[in-house]
Amino acid sequence: MAQKRAFNEGKRHFKKNKKQKASVVEGSNEDVLLADVRRLLKETKLAGSQEDKAELPAHHSEIELDIHSLSSTGDGLAHKDGQVYVVPFTAPGDTITAKVFKHVPEESYTLTDFLSVKHPSPHRTETPRCPYFTQCSGCQFQHLPYAYQLEHKKTIVEKAYANFSNLPASSIPVVGETIGSPLQYGYRTKLTPHFDGPPGGRRDNRQGKKVTWGEVPAIGFMKKGTRKTMDIEECPIGTESVQRGLRRERERVKQNISQYQRGATLLLRESTERVEKDAQTKDEDEDVVVEDMGDHIHRKTCITDNKATSTEYVDNFRFDNPAGAFFQNNNSILPLITQYIRDNILGPASTPTTTNPSTTTTSKPQIKNLIDAYCGSGFFTIALSATFTHTIGIDIAAQSIASARHNADLNSLPANSTTFLAADANDLFASIPTSDSSSSNDGGASFAPEETVVVIDPPRKGCDAGFIRQLLRFGPARVVYVSCNVHTQARDVGWLVGDGGSGLADEEGLPVRGLYEIESLRGFDFFPMTGHVEGVAVLRRKRNPEAGGVGGGGGEGEGRNGAGNREAEEVAGKGKPAPVDGQDIPSASGLDAPAGEQSSTSTAAAT
Numbered sequence: 001m002a003q004k005r006a007f008n009e010g011k012r013h014f015k016k017n018k019k020q021k022a023s024v025v026e027g028s029n030e031d032v033l034l035a036d037v038r039r040l041l042k043e044t045k046l047a048g049s050q051e052d053k054a055e056l057p058a059h060h061s062e063i064e065l066d067i068h069s070l071s072s073t074g075d076g077l078a079h080k081d082g083q084v085y086v087v088p089f090t091a092p093g094d095t096i097t098a099k100v101f102k103h104v105p106e107e108s109y110t111l112t113d114f115l116s117v118k119h120p121s122p123h124r125t126e127t128p129r130c131p132y133f134t135q136c137s138g139c140q141f142q143h144l145p146y147a148y149q150l151e152h153k154k155t156i157v158e159k160a161y162a163n164f165s166n167l168p169a170s171s172i173p174v175v176g177e178t179i180g181s182p183l184q185y186g187y188r189t190k191l192t193p194h195f196d197g198p199p200g201g202r203r204d205n206r207q208g209k210k211v212t213w214g215e216v217p218a219i220g221f222m223k224k225g226t227r228k229t230m231d232i233e234e235c236p237i238g239t240e241s242v243q244r245g246l247r248r249e250r251e252r253v254k255q256n257i258s259q260y261q262r263g264a265t266l267l268l269r270e271s272t273e274r275v276e277k278d279a280q281t282k283d284e285d286e287d288v289v290v291e292d293m294g295d296h297i298h299r300k301t302c303i304t305d306n307k308a309t310s311t312e313y314v315d316n317f318r319f320d321n322p323a324g325a326f327f328q329n330n331n332s333i334l335p336l337i338t339q340y341i342r343d344n345i346l347g348p349a350s351t352p353t354t355t356n357p358s359t360t361t362t363s364k365p366q367i368k369n370l371i372d373a374y375c376g377s378g379f380f381t382i383a384l385s386a387t388f389t390h391t392i393g394i395d396i397a398a399q400s401i402a403s404a405r406h407n408a409d410l411n412s413l414p415a416n417s418t419t420f421l422a423a424d425a426n427d428l429f430a431s432i433p434t435s436d437s438s439s440s441n442d443g444g445a446s447f448a449p450e451e452t453v454v455v456i457d458p459p460r461k462g463c464d465a466g467f468i469r470q471l472l473r474f475g476p477a478r479v480v481y482v483s484c485n486v487h488t489q490a491r492d493v494g495w496l497v498g499d500g501g502s503g504l505a506d507e508e509g510l511p512v513r514g515l516y517e518i519e520s521l522r523g524f525d526f527f528p529m530t531g532h533v534e535g536v537a538v539l540r541r542k543r544n545p546e547a548g549g550v551g552g553g554g555g556e557g558e559g560r561n562g563a564g565n566r567e568a569e570e571v572a573g574k575g576k577p578a579p580v581d582g583q584d585i586p587s588a589s590g591l592d593a594p595a596g597e598q599s600s601t602s603t604a605a606a607t
């Protein structure tokens, strides 16, 4: 299982609330929950001195609660006697019974386990398809209608920008409707169930003894609020081929359990073979799921070997990856997000972006170049390449860059227009060819900032402050920020947009002012039935930013870093060592959350 990584090396870059505990990781479930708890306490004027409060209910006692609202973590929030209660698997308007398991008195909230519904909310209209719903920590919303889930996810984006961007409301546009997923069940192309070693197994391992298994262990995902694995025989949010793979893998582990010396994480990754209709075999293997795509057939299988190659098709682009490496997990929504970005990446067609005062004509500099920071195996670079003359994708993982280059070839993208660099995004602009530095190595590409858009899709921790500083120094005309954590995205966008009060300082410790304004903001529902939302923010460079940017730059074309023209390998050598699948951090459930979820609050808190 991949290691958890600290967010931003454990540093909190924006101002700490006085009450904020130093140990709360920014953008984590706990951080987000705290913001919602404080907001509710404020709204209901519940916050008071500890002495004013009624005695808190005993641990493990059962209490009845009226659910007031949903937190951005997906948990229901109730308030009673000056205390907020956090109850998973509920809906606003529910009256429920919950069991107390942890008080956080300094923040006036209590974590509970959901037990039963006494009076259902009018929103509780759906019958969960999963038999483990309310036990497994993977999904939070199977009891809620899909339109309600999308509406709630819009509020997650709104609250993220209100609570974490440090921007005034006037700088934040109206958040657009959440774009739904065409598939709401059966969409996950990757699952990573796991099983634990036998009791005492670690000691036996250390002593070099052969481990003995009393029985076949539970194989599945984390039980909500615990660190225990629960046995999961089916997972209805997985695609059909992945679900078949789950059944097969469970059986294989059962048959071979004595060969395991410890617990393990299993990989289930869908792979698609595209074949002509005539080439379809009549008697398909029962492990193959056949989908008629109109003029061709998709044969879907489930891969379990991390190193085997999995293939996905998006918009007729083909992407090959090592099965264990990162690739977006909901294939059904990918054509919607790539089309959305294509439609928005260059800005409204009629809006002039510069004015030439000497001739009084208005002209729009053409955006010709795309830089895809955190490009992985090239998904956005390749899917958007036709819109641009030159595209560059950068990722710290050398293996992902090897896949990206292979994928560019698979999709017949010319090497002189699409380039990939294995590099730390924090050194990105040192390796971008500008007009003074372009060479034959990069096909003569010149990434003038006013002709360039930067797409950012970082891991959940967001961008490092160093990356934001150099992005502001370079000052591209537009930025499209895609993120699986809208809270760290809001912080980063706050840095790019804010007026210097957002807490980001330059190397001399002077406040950094943003250069951008937010053109549009909305969520995409990459993970239906769960509390997660993918945020897409489109930013454009302000026409006349007053003394914005880093180191006093800020006018159009200023602050540019002309140090480019280095070869990929040179940059790669300077980058940090590539993490082994470092972006794919398992969730609390083991359901492998969007590009690396942090432990849920309740899981982290539970003993």
Ligand SMILES: C[S@@+](CC[C@H](N)C(=O)[O-])C[C@H]1O[C@@H](n2cnc3c(N)ncnc32)[C@H](O)[C@@H]1O
Residues within 6 Å of the ligand: 326, 327, 328, 373, 374, 375, 376, 377, 378, 379, 380, 394, 395, 396, 397, 400, 423, 424, 425, 426, 457, 458, 459, 460, 583, 595
């Ligand atoms: C959420 S994934 C996005 C991948 C890609 N955009 C896609 O859609 O498939 C984040 C990527 O950031 C990369 N990454 C993490 N830290 C990085 C850094 N400091 N510099 C460059 N890439 C980094 C990871 O290797 C991972 O591929």
